[in-house]
Amino acid sequence: MHIMINSLTEFGYAKWILHPLSLAGLYPYSYSSSVLFFLSGIQQVAGLEMNTVIFIYTIFLAVFSVFATYLMAGTLIDDDFFKHIVTIIFSTIPAMVTYTTYTIGTRPLLIVLVPFLMYLLLNKGNHIKQIILIFLLIPFLFITHHLFYFLLPMLVIYILSKICSKLAIYEYLVQNASKKYSYLIPILIPIVLFMVFYSIPVIFKKFLEEGSRYQFPIISYIRYVGPSIIYSIGGLVYLTLKQNKVFNEWILLLSTLSLASFIYVPTYMKWFIPLFLVPLAGIGIINILKAQNKKYTVILLTIILIVPIIYTGYFQYISKYEENEYYGRYIDGTTYNTGVWMKEFTSGNAISNNEVFSYRIFAISDTTHFLIPYTTIDAIYDFVDTNVSSFKRYPLSSDKFWFDGYEGPDFGENLWYSLHELERSPEELEIEYIVEYVKANGNVVWNHASFPSKIIERGHSESLIYDVGTIKIWNISY
Structure with a gap:
């Protein structure tokens, strides 16, 4: 994505958009595009390096999420205590x-x-501004990520519930039942609705990841929701058994159950389901506190809020992710400095023998x-032709x-x-x-596979223009 944003800034338009569906990543050579335009726009207006833009972008998302969650929580229970609990939990889940x-x-x-969309949908009143924002936000979310599809059951439930409410x-x-x-x-x-939604992947063999059908992926959900998932179960049971549910409670409950599909x-889902589990966790916590002696409420609430924060802090900042020398989560200083050097002293086309490494160098050395x-x-960079006829729906x-x-x-x-097999010549492109990742020992590191690279072997006979031990750059002479 960093590279695609660079291309927007460099060319002034999105070279991957060949069709309206390209905006949503549903056409050959395309990708979901809203974030790419958003970040490139910030970069071009502010004149900042992309690293700084990314930093500002993530801070913006964090701050915006706090206000959006607070507003959304207020449409469920108009209580400041509940709204603050939901906001704190949401902003600190892994x-x-x-x-x-x-x-x-x-x-x-x-x-x-x-959460902002849920606020617009559930907020009382039919203000024209809300309606306009809803109709602008839904297509925007569609071109943001394919997670949008998980919203469709909620939108269908909302429309059907509105119809049922009117009729x-x-x-x-209730009146005609015994x-x-x-x-x-x-x-x-x-x-009943939960059973219907839950049966869809089983009956129709849809929405199944390899192996997930036989091993329920509960660990993934605990990892990314955190200990608050316990309270959300209580909130879900409470809402299910509650007799006098209001309209917004029905929407939250049925939308959550629809995700069973x-x-x-x-x-x-580990990224999406927290949006619905956190409000349920807030309801569960409120019920727990109401059942306690007021003398212990502050102590209990402190424990309830601190434990998830410690859990998130450990997994996000303390726990060491398993990394190997090729596929680390973060770019190292040598790789970054090499990208900066290439940005200053080279231009043209290049190739490397390490897939992830080459992405990172490319992103920095624009x-x-x-x-x-x-x-x-x-x-985008004209290494291959955009031959759409080779693809089929x-x-x-x-x-x-x-x-x-x-x-295709x-x-x-x-x-x-x-090119690494020299079946095609570098001169042709x-x-x-040739940027060599020396630790690969002349091999290609690609897709968790490794094999000797003939183009790296050729590079050893060319002019060496950069050498920092783990990275060497060879200049090809024609």
């Missing part, structure tokens, strides 16, 4: 802290905007364009239709491999520099 800590991502913007269907069911069993209706509706897609194994970026019934749109050859990976 999922939120991870995505607002100095990183580019398209998911974070969607995640912080969903007084719920009141009709007095003996009428109290079961507000309990049976969410249970996606429960076996932890890769995405005057030198790297051939990397990613078709969209290679098309996935069938509408396929999950991949909604996430990728089209299937991976021209970027094919070209990268062929006007590649002037």
